[in-house]
Amino acid sequence: MNHTEFSAKSNTIASQYQIKYEAFFEQARKQLNCPHCQNVVGFKIHGSYSRHLYINQFIRIVIRVIRIMCTCRRTFVILPPEIIPFKRYVLNCILDIIKQLRTHTTYHIEQQTDITISLINYWHLQYRQWHRTLFETHGLWVQQASTEIAISYNNLRPVRRPMQIISAWTQPFHALFKNHIV
């Protein structure tokens, strides 16, 4: 694929992703509760911003995501299951790498995906530090789709998302539901 074909493909993926995001937003807004105060009514759209997303090492897109303000005056962004807070790579890509680490060396994965060994090791460390116990205790790997994993994870650990960096203070995120379009 030459460069022009490649950017045309990225643009197509970006507009498909944007359409999916907006459908998700329309569904999610009907079921929202504020991750700060648990309020369920009176939300207002409080702007939007550009969000970079890496589908893989080669396909990188930008979509617009929506910020909401609650009556408690705090704001939060609406993120579908595939978008990990503060990470550019999508969940499906990162979980795929974590899964491959069981049977392949980091070097092999780097060769296959072009994602650097240091980034793979960084994700693996975060997984082991904050997420592995919950994944293994509740058998989350049994589910194939990353969106399903994200919904189950979020049900088990409200206001958190899989592969999110969890520090002493971590921004809370709204709940994910099975009947969202994902």
Ligand SMILES: [Zn+2]
């Ligand atoms: Zn609130």
